[in-house]
Amino acid sequence: MVKLAMLGSGFIGRFYADSIHGLRSKDKIVSIYSRREEQAKKFAEDYGCEHSTTVMEEAIAHPDVDMVCISLPNNLHEEAVMLCCKHKKAVITTKPLGRNAVEAKRMLEAVETAGIFNGYLEDLVYTPKFIKAYESVKNGALGRILWAKSRETHPGPHSDWFWDLEKAGGGCLLDLGCHCVEITRTYIGKDIRPVEVMCWSDTMVKPIEAEDNAIGLVKYENGAIGQFEVSWTFRGGLDLRDEVMGTEGTIWINSFLRTGFDMFTSGKGGDYVAEKAESNTGWLFPVGDEINELGYNHMFFDMFDAFEKETKPRETFYDGYIVNAVLDAAYRSAKSKIWEPIKLDDWRGLEGQTKESTLVEFDADHYLVKEEVTHYGEKKLILKEKKTGKIIAKIIS
Secondary structure (H helix, E strand, O other): EEEEEOOOOOHHHHHHHHHHHHHHHOEEEEEEEEOHHHHHHHHHHOOOOEEEEEEEEEHHHHOOOOOEEEOOOHHHHHHHHHHHHHOOEEEEEEEEOOOOOOHHHHHHHHHHHHHOOOOEEHHHHHOHHHHHHHHHHHOOOOOEEEEEEEEEEEEOOHHHHHHHHHHHHHHHHHHHHHHHHHHHHHHHOOOOOEEEEEEEEOOOOOOOOOOOEEEEEEEOOOEEEEEEEEEEOOOOOEEEEEEEEEEEOOEEEEEEOOOOOEEEEEEOOOOOOOEEEEEEEEOOOOOOOOHHOOOOOHHHHHHHHHHHHHOOOOOOOHHHHHHHHHHHHHHHHHHHOEEOOOOOOOOOOOOOOOOOOOOEOOOOOOEEEEEEEOOOOEEEEEEEEEOOEEEEEEEEE
């Protein structure tokens, strides 16, 4: 049994609480911190918490607390992490780890110096569809991964602090891009170094200082490319999609917007449909088990299981630091309009990876470019002559 202090009583804190209390039927939130007393008391009442407070350190230091779950605005993550280090409490935090890589690295160094368990709550690498897809990738079904793309778009976040550049640290690029970067780097290989980023971003609709749309490419040392598409102005709900392409196959995942559950309603008696849904009338796409489909159940199982076994979870503060470093480069690129290097002061993966050869041996004199059967029944080979480099077609009867 894991006893937790929840820091934050808002949207994500309640999503987390629903999963934590419903998953293993033994873990419990025993202390809740909120910046507003009425919200702390309401959360405590709803989830049966024994202790509520408006003093962060009081929740963290509570004697019954084994682990602290941070579901606070981005600008409060570092303060909370440092208090966890002070009181030697295991800590797991919502994404992104920091507002930038400098903050993230301070938190990473602090938890490792304190010797405390740390987990990065990147739920979208724990969704059932992602887990299944990743197993296929890991087992070689797609061959060598060449390109991985992740898209997250919706009409914008729920809380006011997201729209405040100082508190949030960025706009949709940081808020949603952190998901997409970790998804694509996991497919490509977390031990493969990300080296540079090309990014476009703009504030196209919302009256805010930060960006509300962004697209970017992340180049990896082995030649693979990660791609992200993010938006706070997409109309129609929450769109989560991944695509992975390898030398031997392709995966497409549509995680949320089109769920295989279609419903039409006039709206009479209608209420909540799914996260970021913009309407409760017309054709709707509900989600059968939203908490599970968004990865929260598998995520908390991994965190609690690793904590009890005294091992590392799949996602740690180090992963959060790498993601922040990639997004820092993306922000620089959005301003400079050129490829920007990713600055990693702490790299723990493979070194000196090179782009693998694309040459496929056909015979002693040729490389194979492509083979196909035409619509009229002929088998055609496209070959490259080794000596001359000439491309030729060969028909096999």
